[in-house]
Amino acid sequence: MKMNVYVKKRVAVVGAGLTLFRRRMLETPQELAWIAAKRALDQAGLELKDIDCVVSGSAPDAFDGVHLKGEYYSEGAGAIGKPHLRVYVGGGTGVFVPIAAWWHVASGLCRRVLVVAEEKMSSAADPHPQAVFRHIWDPITEKPLNPNLIWIFALEMHRYMHKCRVSKEDIALVSVKNKRNALDNPYAQAGANITVEDVLKSELLVYPVNRLDISPVSDGAAALVMVSEEWARRLTDTPIWVEGIGYTLDTSYWTNRELSFPVYLKNAAEMAYKMAGIERPMKEIDVAEPYDPFDYKELHHLEGLGLAPRCGAAEMTREGVTQRDGDLPVCPSGGLLGVGNPIAAAGLMKVAEIFWQLRGEAGKRQVKKDAVTGLAQAWGDLMQVGTVVIMRR
Amino acid sequence: MRDVKPQIREIEMEIKAYHYTPGPLGLRWLEGIKKGIIMAAKCRKCGNIFIPPKIYCPKCFSEVEDLVELREKPYLASYTIIYRDFNGERLSTPVIVGLVRFKGVDGGLIHYIEGPVEKLAIGASLEPVFRSERRGSITDIEHFRLV
Numbered sequence: 006m007k008m009n010v011y012v013k014k015r016v017a018v019v020g021a022g023l024t025l026f027r028r029r030m031l032e033t034p035q036e037l038a039w040i041a042a043k044r045a046l047d048q049a050g051l052e053l054k055d056i057d058c059v060v061s062g063s064a065p066d067a068f069d070g071v072h073l074k075g076e077y078y079s080e081g082a083g084a085i086g087k088p089h090l091r092v093y094v095g096g097g098t099g100v101f102v103p104i105a106a107w108w109h110v111a112s113g114l115c116r117r118v119l120v121v122a123e124e125k126m127s128s129a130a131d132p133h134p135q136a137v138f139r140h141i142w143d144p145i146t147e148k149p150l151n152p153n154l155i156w157i158f159a160l161e162m163h164r165y166m167h168k169c170r171v172s173k174e175d176i177a178l179v180s181v182k183n184k185r186n187a188l189d190n191p192y193a194q195a196g197a198n199i200t201v202e203d204v205l206k207s208e209l210l211v212y213p214v215n216r217l218d219i220s221p222v223s224d225g226a227a228a229l230v231m232v233s234e235e236w237a238r239r240l241t242d243t244p245i246w247v248e249g250i251g252y253t254l255d256t257s258y259w260t261n262r263e264l265s266f267p268v269y270l271k272n273a274a275e276m277a278y279k280m281a282g283i284e285r286p287m288k289e290i291d292v293a294e295p296y297d298p299f300d301y302k303e304l305h306h307l308e309g310l311g312l313a314p315r316c317g318a319a320e321m322t323r324e325g326v327t328q329r330d331g332d333l334p335v336c337p338s339g340g341l342l343g344v345g346n347p348i349a350a351a352g353l354m355k356v357a358e359i360f361w362q363l364r365g366e367a368g369k370r371q372v373k374k375d376a377v378t379g380l381a382q383a384w385g386d387l388m389q390v391g392t393v394v395i396m397r398r
Numbered sequence: 399m400r401d402v403k404p405q406i407r408e409i410e411m412e413i414k415a416y417h418y419t420p421g422p423l424g425l426r427w428l429e430g431i432k433k434g435i436i437m438a439a440k441c442r443k444c445g446n447i448f449i450p451p452k453i454y455c456p457k458c459f460s461e462v463e464d465l466v467e468l469r470e471k472p473y474l475a476s477y478t479i480i481y482r483d484f485n486g487e488r489l490s491t492p493v494i495v496g497l498v499r500f501k502g503v504d505g506g507l508i509h510y511i512e513g514p515v516e517k518l519a520i521g522a523s524l525e526p527v528f529r530s531e532r533r534g535s536i537t538d539i540e541h542f543r544l545v
C-alpha cells in the first residue's frame with residue numbers, strides 16, 4: 006500500500022518510563038514528569054544533554070490547578086534550554102504526544118526527542134476532578150442542563166448496548182480482565198481479582214454505568230525516548246519502529262454522531278493503517294491497547310479500530326480472544342481500568358506497554374504470542390478525536 | 399447595534415478548592431520553615447545548591463535527596479514598592495516586595511521586606527522574621543528584615 010504521508014526519517018522508540026499511578030501522589034507535577042523522563046532516558050542509555058527536543062502533553066490545566074501547566078512542569082520534563090511543545094487534545098493527549106514527537110523526528114528537525122505526559126488529577130479536590138469538565142458544553146443548548154461527562158458516556162454505552170445487543174455482563178468482562186491484568190503491573194493503582202457479579206453489583210452511578218465500569222482518578226506520568234533511525238541503530242539492537250500514526254476529528258456535537266460506532270476512531274485508524282501498510286488489521290495487529298476509561302469503550306474501540314467485527318467485540322471477549330494468552334491480547338497492561346487514568350499519562354502508558362510487549366520486556370504481563378506489531382489508541386477532545394500509534398519490532 | 403446583554407449567566411468556576419502537595423523534599427523543607435530554619439536542596443552529583451527543593455536537580459537532572467541549612471544571611475537581589483492592592487485600592491502603607499537570594503544558592507524567594515527605609519538597597523543584607531504560630535508554609539516567614 007502506498008503511504009499517505011511523506012516521511013523523511015524513520016522513527017523508533019528506544020526507551021520508556023512510568024511513575025506509579027496513584028490517587029494522591031506527594032510528588033509535584035514537575036517531579037512526576039521527572040521520574041518518568043529519567044526512567045525513559047535510563048532505558049534508552051541517554052542523558053538529558055543528549056536530547057534535542059522535548060514534546061510533552063497534559064490534559065486541562067484545571068486538574069493540576071496551575072495555568073500553563075506545560076510550562077510549569079517543563080523543567081521536570083527536561084525541556085529547559087530546548088525546543089519544547091506541549092500538546093493537548095483532551096483524553097486523546099497521551100497517544101497524541103508520541104504523534105507530535107514523531108513529527109519532530111520524521112521531519113528531520115530533531116534526532117533525539119524526550120516525550121513526556123503528566124497529569125495530577127487529585128489536586129482538583131473540591132468538589133471533585135470531574136468538575137473540571139463543567140465548561141466543556143455548548144453554552145446555549147447544553148450547559149443550562151448542567152451535564153456531567155458520565156451522562157454522555159452512559160448515553161453512548163446504552164446506545165451501543167441497544168444497537169449491538171450487548172449485555173452488561175459482556176461489558177463487565179472487560180473490567181474483570183483489565184483489573185486482573187493490572188495485578189501483574191507494578192505501576193498499577195486498581196488491579197483486582199473481581200467477578201462479573203462484582204461489577205454488576207457495584208454502585209449504580211448513571212444508568213447503565215456502575216462504579217466498577219469506570220477507571221479511577223489518578224496522578225502519574227509516563228515518558229518515552231523517540232529517535233531517528235541512525236540513533237536507534239546506535240543505541241539498541243531492538244528498536245521499536247513507529248510505523249503508523251493517525252488522528253482525525255469527528256463532529257464536536259456528540260448529538261450528531263451514531264453513538265454505537267466510533268467514527269472518530271475508524272478514520273484515525275485508517276490513516277495509521279495506510280501509513281503502516283496494514284490492509285487486514287485483524288490479522289496483522291498482534292497486541293492492542295485501546296482506550297478503556299470505561300469498560301464498554303474497549304469493545305467500542307476494538308470495533309472502531311477494525312480489530313473486531315462491528316458489534317462483534319463482546320463475543321471475542323467472551324471467547325477469551327482478548328486475554329493475554331489469546332489471539333489478540335487487549336490491554337495486557339491492565340488498561341485505564343486497572344492501571345489507573347491520569348489522563349495524558351494513561352494514554353502514553355499504553356504506548357509504553359506496546360513498546361515493552363514488542364521488546365519482550367513486559368515481564369509477567371508478556372503476551373503469549375510472539376507479538377511483532379502492536380497498536381495503542383486514545384480518545385478525546387469533545388469526545389471526537391481518535392489518536393492511534395502503530396509500532397513494529 | 400444588536401443587544402448583547404448576556405442571555406445565559408454561568409458564574410460557578412470548575413473547581414472551588416485545590417489541594418497542592420509540596421513533594422517529598424518540599425515537605426521536609428516546609429517542616430524546616432515551621433521550625434524556623436531555611437534550607438536548600440543539595441545535589442550530590444554536581445554540588446548544585448538550590449531553592450525551592452525538588453527531588454531532581456534542575457542543573458544535572460539527577461536525583462536529589464539532601465537538604466542543607468542556609469546559615470548565611472540572604473541579600474536583596476531586587477525590590478519593588480506596591481502602592482495599590484489587588485483590587486486597585488490605594489494602600490495606606492506601601493508594601494515592599496523583594497527578591498531574596500542566598501550567596502552560592504541557585505534560585506530565590508519572593509517575599510515581603512521590612513525595616514529601616516534608609517537601608518533599602520539592592521544588595522542589602524536581610525534576615526528572616528518568623529511568625530510565632532507556624533503551620534509549615536512559606537508565610538510562616540512574616541517578612542525579611544533589612545539589617
Ligand SMILES: [Zn+2]
Nearest residue numbers: 441444455458
Ligand atoms: Zn546536579
